[in-house]
Amino acid sequence: MIRLTDIYKIYSDGDSEIRALDGISLHVEKGEFVAIVGSSGSGKSTCMNIIGCLDVPTSGTYQLDGIDVSTMHEKELAHVRNQRLGFVFQQYNLIPKLNVIENVELPLLYRGVPSAERRKMALEALDRVGIADRAKKLPTQLSGGQQQRVSIARALAGQPPVILADEPTGALDSKTGREVLEFMKQLHREGNTIVLITHDNSIAEEIPRVVRIHDGIITSDTRKEAEA
Amino acid sequence: MNLQQSFRLALKSLGASKLRSFLTMLGIIIGVAAVIIIVSLMSSLTNYVISTFEDMGANLITVSISGRGGNRSVSPEEMQELALDNPDIIGYISPSLSVPATAKVGNTNVTLQATGVNEYYDxxxxxxxxxGRSLFFTDINERSKNCVIGTYLVKELFDGQNPLEQTLSVNGVAFTVVGVLEETANSSSFGSDNALLIPYTTAKQIGRGNISTYSVSAATKDTIDAANDLLERFLLGKFDSDDYFTLIDQAAIIEELNKLIGMMTTMLVGIAAVSLLVGGIGVMNIMLVSVTERTREIGIRKSLGATPWDILGQFLVEACVTSGIGGIIGIGLGIGGASIAANLIGIPFTLSVPSILVAFSVSAAIGIGFGYFPARKASRLNPIDALRYE
Structure with a gap:
């Protein structure tokens, strides 16, 4: 599903250069739940940006769902993000002036799904995260946990092959964070491929496969077969 | 994302900050309204002036003779002969001898220019x-003391009473009023209602002057040029040089006026266009602020799969909707304002349709033109930076 091969991301700032990713190879199969763990500055965010097609590597190849995206232009990357990826962000990143269902519809809107079908798919996604009754509310009228559910619904709405979660529990209190994590696990059991980025080891412990990044290289890659 | 959705989105985001959207539109509204008011008023004015001149006789040619030290001149009889010899070209010729006069009835008097004319003047x-009647050939021939007056004199000297067969003294000479001219200018002292027409033969005696001005009508509108040429040849034959006479035809005056009004219109429209430009810069300014404010939103949209084109379109449509709505309101205000102003000035209102089309296209173009730069800026934002923007 995700195949990173010898990925380098080098930022050069005049004389000095920063190797944010210093040769990373990673292979994620369909249906896996992977946590990418690292401290701040480890390169995990850069890694996430590249997996999320928000950025392109300086060198190396990246195949997502069988297609090579490492040399794509911005417009093509936009289509890949739209059709193959669902994002869940730490800050939820809902658009405040759109109501819940309009937010969930956004990726479908950019995909060109007709209005009636869009509404139906969005409602189904909201139903899955259990807040279909809040569809007409504005994001600011919801609690943090509910907002994160909306953003998960948004990621699910287009049924993308990969869900990418960037510190999804980072802005939540431990109880709601727990709920969100349980929900992600449930999505995994339902067969979704999930990549979760975190710096929190206690979260990482609950995830079947943990990839640790430090100084731009993968230092360990462990699987807990029992839970899979 | 289709156009209809873009429009709904644009309306939504304009509705989200109503005061700001309104202030942005205000620049466009004022600019468009100013252009329409100015152009419509000027074209109303032009039409009014031209129709007034046409009422005065569109075929009219005025001949002014400055003479040649007085030793050679043109007599009214010679002029009359010219008219009779060229009936296809010249309609009528009348002397037009202005005499400063004091017209008096009882103790009331009015100072004006009496005009010595012949029977063709009307x-x-x-x-x-x-x-009543106009002046007849016999009045001219017998140097009668009859006169035709305008309604201003009826109002001033006869208190609006019937002046026919009443006596009026002009520079101390008693005249009998035989006719009253139709009112044309509200009986005001400006214009053709302030008239006192007397036989030119009589006028010559009172004023002791030479006849230096003739009013000539061309046979039809189409023979104005021919009549001009004929008069010019005739007078050149008399005076050897065109320094001694001037021919002014009404068409030329109208043309001059048109040119003058056209120049004024251009100038005023230029001024109004500056306000449209300022309005456009206002749109650009607000759109730039809006792009900065919504950097994060742009990042979110991009992460969800919006292409640069989608983002460009969103902001362009928003700018166009802003200036389009402003343009429509401006057109409404402009038409209303121009018709009210025309009413106040007292001229018939003529709506200038081209000015509306131009004003609207300009406001739409402003939307595209001034919206493009901010929109492009938005579309080029890097999604990672945009997402991190606080």
Whole structure:
């Protein structure tokens, strides 16, 4: 599903250069739940940006769902993000002036799904995260946990092959964070491929496969077969 | 994302900050309204002035003779002969001898220019009478003391009473009123209602002057040029040089006026266009602020799969909707304002349709033109940076 091969991301700032990713190879199969763990500055965010097609590597190849995206232009990357990826962000990143269902519809809107079908798919996604009754509310009228559910619904709405979660529990209190994590696990059991980025080891412990990044290289890659 | 959705989105985001959207539109509204008011008023004015001149006789040619030390001149009889010899070209010719006069009835007097004319003068000036008769050939021939007056004099000297067969003294000479000209200008002292027409033969005696001005009407509108040429040849034959006479035809005056009004219109529209430009810069300014404010939103949209084109379109449509709505309101205000102003000035209102089309296209173009730069800026934002923007 995700195949990173010898990925380098080098930022050069005049004389000095920063190797944010210093040769990373990673292979994620369909249906896996992977946590990418690292401290701040480890390169995990850069890694996430590249997996999320928000950025392109300086060198190396990246195949997502069988297609090579490492040399794509911005417009093509936009289509890949739209059709193959669902994002869940730490800050939820809902658009405040759109109501819940309009937010969930956004990726479908950019995909060109007709209005009636869009509404139906969005409602189904909201139903899955259990807040279909809040569809007409504005994001600011919801609690943090509910907002994160909306953003998960948004990621699910287009049924993308990969869900990418960037510190999804980072802005939540431990109880709601727990709920969100349980929900992600449930999505995994339902067969979704999930990549979760975190710096929190206690979260990482609950995830079947943990990839640790430090100084731009993968230092360990462990699987807990029992839970899979 | 289709156009209809873009429009709904644009309306939504304009509705989200109503005061700001309104202030942005205000620049466009004022600019468009100013252009329409100015162009419509100027074209109303032009139409009014031209129709007034046409009322005065569109076929009219005025001949002014400055003479040649007085030793050679043109007699009214010679001029009359010219008219009779060229009936296809010249309609009528009348002397037009201005005499400063004091007209007096009882103790009331009015100072004005009496005009010495012949029996064709009414015809040339296309004036009709509302009472009595015009001056006849016999009046001219016998140097009678009859006169035709305008309604201003009826109002001033006769208190609006019937002046026919009443006596009026002009510079101390008693005249009998035989006719009253139709009112054309509200009986005001400006214009053709302030008139006192007397036989030119009589006028020569009172004023002791030479006849230096003739009013000539061309046979039809199409023979104005021919009549001009004929008069010029005739007078050149008399005076050897065109320094001694001037021919002014009404068409030329209208043309000059048109040119003058056209220049004024251009200038005023230029000024109004500056306000449109300022309005456009206002749109650009707000759109730039809006792009900065919504950097994060742009990042979110991009992460969800919006292409640069989607983002560009969103902001362009928003700018166009802003200036389009402003343009429509401006057109409404402009038409209303121009018709009210025309009413206040007292001229018939003529709507200038091209000015509306131009004003609207300009406001739409402003939307595209001034919206493009901010929109492009938005579309080029890097999604990672945009997402991190606080």
């Amino acid at each position: 015809e040339i000036k296309q004036q009709t009478l509302q009472a």
